[in-house]
Amino acid sequence: MSEASELPPSESDTVDDVEGELLSPWSRFAAGVTGFTLSGAGATAVFMTDNQAGSVALVLGGVIFLLMLISGNPLRSLGHGDTQMKFATKRRRDRVIDEAREASPSDARRVLDVLSAVDPEASRDASFIQTSAQVYERLVKAELIRLYPECDVLENGMDAGADFRILTPDRRLASIDVKYLDSRSRSAVSATHVRQMIAIASMSVAGHLLVSNRGLTSMAAELISRAQAGGAKVEFVQWRNDQDTGELRQAVNVLLRDNV
Template sequence: MTDADLPAPEPEDVEPLRRWERLWAGLAGAILSGAGVVSVFTTSNQAGSVGLLVAGTVLLVMAVSGTPLTRARFMEYEVGLARQRRRAVVARVQEESPEEARRLLEVLFTLDPEAATDPRARAAYSESYSLLLSAQLHQLFPGSSIGNLTADRGGADMTLRSADRDALVGIVVKPFPMRDARRLREALQRYTGPRVAPVLIVTSELPPVSDAFERSVHDRGVRFVQWRGAEDDEGLRTAVKAAFTEAGAPRG
């Protein structure tokens, strides 16, 4: 998983730097340039000294001009700006299959963790995850139907109706990891209470929870399961069957 897996940004597609970015670029540029000058006179690693000077100078120019550098290379040193990379990836995934779109975005989030806060990147990842989940539910439950949720389903993202039409489950899609119990509890509180159909929350990562906690939310008509792909299919199948049973379908 490397930077080479991501599409290169378009050089002409550039936004001006924000104020805080210019301030940080100026500070980092001054530090790197100073370190480069010092190392020229105190070390024998001339290539490293020049690399520091180049990087520092580039950042200072960016701070003064307010224009970001999308990509620059000197010997083995390369400088790039993450925001342009994000935009290139989000544009690229619109043309890819859900599997490839999800893979590209996960590479992006690994190399650039702040991209997970970018609304465009989050929306693209949510869409790819939802499409993959929908396709897998069809495969695990042949003959079932998936539809949109109405207000009486408690704000879930889709409905899953059993093949015999006897049971309906609301599916809440949470594609981003829920790594702490607090976030899980907040999500569960939103969907507990009187409703027409049971609700199943599907997320890419769950925190450890106690059996007592799980039983308490099941009693309120809400279930949750972790699903990242084929390796979690059995858990997804079990959770959906349990929700179907709760909704009135015969046990399968």
């Protein structure tokens, strides 16, 4: 399954907070109270003290917190102009991500690639990561449909160890597990996930194919080799674009051929 939102504890604990997460309702309420308090104190200070610079700072501080209340975006800097810029960047980023969700898989990938190029911080945004995983899964499904137009490519309604099943007209079956790894994750598919796939395959008559945008760790590759030598119907393909389609077709064909 795609790793859009779940990371191993050792990985997610070391990742910085995602830039631009929306505030919770309680945080927005607190920001509003703080904003009104600071703005009121600053306005009062204008008439009650001679410290005009301090009064203005209080008013500006209150305005920033009120902007947080209105927009729902967190405070990333005390500079008023900088805060406005970050608010605007987050809004633009969200619009682009929304467009990617509605676009075709190929167009969505291009949109996300452009966004990450012009806005490098986007790759750390939770919405960007989740959408990237969804787009990758859609790309894999679209490629399978293109490769096997005579077959049914079915989505699993529940987490049954695979994302798709390919069903041929003569009722042969292969299961496809899609695993997307974002830039914050490990650089390769771990042995843990491969063990899970092998365990599921051992209890199924259908062969299992693991497809990922990343390669395997050396231990994971060794596990798959041992399982295949022992007769397990498991395959792995690193699929990034249509240049890897030959390997994808070959792996699926092996599973369908063995499923007789």
